Amino acid sequence: EAQVTQNPRYLITVTGKKLTVTCSQNMNHEYMSWYRQDPGLGLRQIYYSMNVEVTDKGDVPEGYKVSRKEKRNFPLILESPSPNQTSLYFCASTEAGDTQYFGPGTRLTVL
Amino acid sequence: SQQGEEDPQALSIQEGENATMNCSYKTSINNLQWYRQNSGRGLVHLILIRSNEREKHSGRLRVTLDTSKKSSSLLITASRAADTASYFCATADSSYKLIFGSGTRLLVRP
Numbered sequence: 193e194a195q196v197t198q199n200p201r202y203l204i205t206v207t208g209k210k211l212t213v214t215c216s217q218n219m220n221h222e223y224m225s226w227y228r229q230d231p232g233l234g235l236r237q238i239y240y241s242m243n244v245e246v247t248d249k250g251d252v253p254e255g256y257k258v259s260r261k262e263k264r265n266f267p268l269i270l271e272s273p274s275p276n277q278t279s280l281y282f283c284a285s286t287e288a289g290d291t292q293y294f295g296p297g298t299r300l301t302v303l
Numbered sequence: 304s305q306q307g308e309e310d311p312q313a314l315s316i317q318e319g320e321n322a323t324m325n326c327s328y329k330t331s332i333n334n335l336q337w338y339r340q341n342s343g344r345g346l347v348h349l350i351l352i353r354s355n356e357r358e359k360h361s362g363r364l365r366v367t368l369d370t371s372k373k374s375s376s377l378l379i380t381a382s383r384a385a386d387t388a389s390y391f392c393a394t395a396d397s398s399y400k401l402i403f404g405s406g407t408r409l410l411v412r413p
Contacts, residue, residue, distance in 0.1 A: 223399045227403075234391065234403040235393075235401075236403075237400060237402075240400060282346065286399055288399075291348050292348065294346040294347075295345065296344070296345040297344065299343070
């Protein structure tokens with residue numbers, strides 16, 4: 193089954209404690225991206241990757257890092273999380289700009 | 304940056320009625336997509352319409368695109384309680400980046 197998986201689905205952490213949210217897709221898509229969703233602001237792109245070892249900033253990249261060492265994986269790293277990064281995060285992948293497939297979301301709370 | 308702006312922000316209708324949501328955007332697009340989200344859950348892709356298309360159907364869904372007015376509409380016919388969700392339009396340019404609107408919250412009353 194074609195899918196995008198994210199882990200963890202829920203995470204409560206404290207300010208400054210490094211964390212990683214994993215994302216994996218099984219569709220051999222080249223393009224992957226991360227979004228955050230906040231009430232009243234919709235979904236905003238954090239980072240994207242056009243292919244292995246190629247990443248670039250989206251609209252709200254501050255405080256985040258990503259890596260793309262393998263085609264299927266695109267982890268989101270928060271080196272020093274802060275409360276303003278409390279949000280719902282989605283990973284997505286697509287091929288050739290067609291339908292984007294979204295993961296189930298990771299609800300992150302930073303205390 | 305938000306590109307698509309949905310209208311209305313919220314819509315409440317009776318089961319069986321049609322629901323129409325509109326989306327406006329600002330820049331040139333490659334395609335426009337509509338997604339559904341149930342209460343903070345994942346996004347479900349509904350339909351994609353390309354910039355050279357004017358209308359598309361999928362089951363009870365009908366999407367139109369007017370590139371001259373930079374607008375799109377989503378029509379859900381014969382609505383059901385299970386259609387209650389938030390609906391988002393998202394535009395994609397040649398870089399594959401999706402820019403989402405803030406969504407329309409649809410409530411279908413049984």
